[in-house]
Amino acid sequence: MSKLYVVPTPIGNLKDITFRAIEVLKSVDLILAEDTRTSGQLLKHFDIDTRMQSYHKFNEHQQLQKYIDLILAGQDLALISDAGTPAISDPGFLLVRACKQNKIEVETLPGATALIPALVNSGLPNDRFVFEGFLPVKKGRQKRLTALQSEEKTMIFYESPHRLVKTLMQMAEFFGDDRQVSVSRELSKLHEENVLGSLKEVIYYFENKGVKGEIVIVLAGLAT
Numbered sequence: 001m002s003k004l005y006v007v008p009t010p011i012g013n014l015k016d017i018t019f020r021a022i023e024v025l026k027s028v029d030l031i032l033a034e035d036t037r038t039s040g041q042l043l044k045h046f047d048i049d050t051r052m053q054s055y056h057k058f059n060e061h062q063q064l065q066k067y068i069d070l071i072l073a074g075q076d077l078a079l080i081s082d083a084g085t086p087a088i089s090d091p092g093f094l095l096v097r098a099c100k101q102n103k104i105e106v107e108t109l110p111g112a113t114a115l116i117p118a119l120v121n122s123g124l125p126n127d128r129f130v131f132e133g134f135l136p137v138k139k140g141r142q143k144r145l146t147a148l149q150s151e152e153k154t155m156i157f158y159e160s161p162h163r164l165v166k167t168l169m170q171m172a173e174f175f176g177d178d179r180q181v182s183v184s185r186e187l188s189k190l191h192e193e194n195v196l197g198s199l200k201e202v203i204y205y206f207e208n209k210g211v212k213g214e215i216v217i218v219l220a221g222l223a224t
Helices: 019-027 036-045 060-072 093-101 115-122 141-148 161-175 199-207
Strands: 003-006 030-033 052-054 077-080 105-108 129-134 154-159 180-185 193-198 215-219
Touching: 003 093, 019 077, 030 036, 036 052, 060 077, 060 093, 093 105, 115 154, 115 180, 115 193, 115 215, 141 161, 154 161, 161 180, 161 199, 161 215, 180 199, 193 199
Parallel strands: 003 077, 003 105, 030 052, 030 077, 129 154
Antiparallel strands: 154 215, 180 193, 180 215
């Protein structure tokens, strides 16, 4: 029976792709990619010539049934995102859920994701943690931060470079500027950087510094 493969791709260093991921991407009938231009560079690097179509947050609702029908008709599909594991703050959840509802097998490969290296590298407690992904940009943002004020587990957030300082300042407001935090950016890339300190110290570090790359914020939980 045909299936959907969920295939993680490197978050930076292309060497982090697995042999199995390359094998699957070469063998399927169709690859669903978040951005075909970005993924096209990856496929070209590994000599993968499998047909590719665009599947992203702006078309996933409209395209969903089409791809379910393709799998039911006998085609194997692979889902990839621009970087990391699909469905983790990226498109993919709707397709996986629809496959489950239609009794279609889903095979998710292990592989790169930014949150785990950032968590381990932070030195903050990692036996129990919560992944919050991206905070709401506007509506619901303060409500979410308020709800997390009593969270005792280490918290992990994704953030864009241009909102980093603003987010850290809001965290200082809600959690106190002495709360420990680690900011990781450009993980696995040439200019990888991991900055650990109090919120006050890390805000000061990034305030007058141009910030680029993908950002992971690891915030200590409430001390008990």
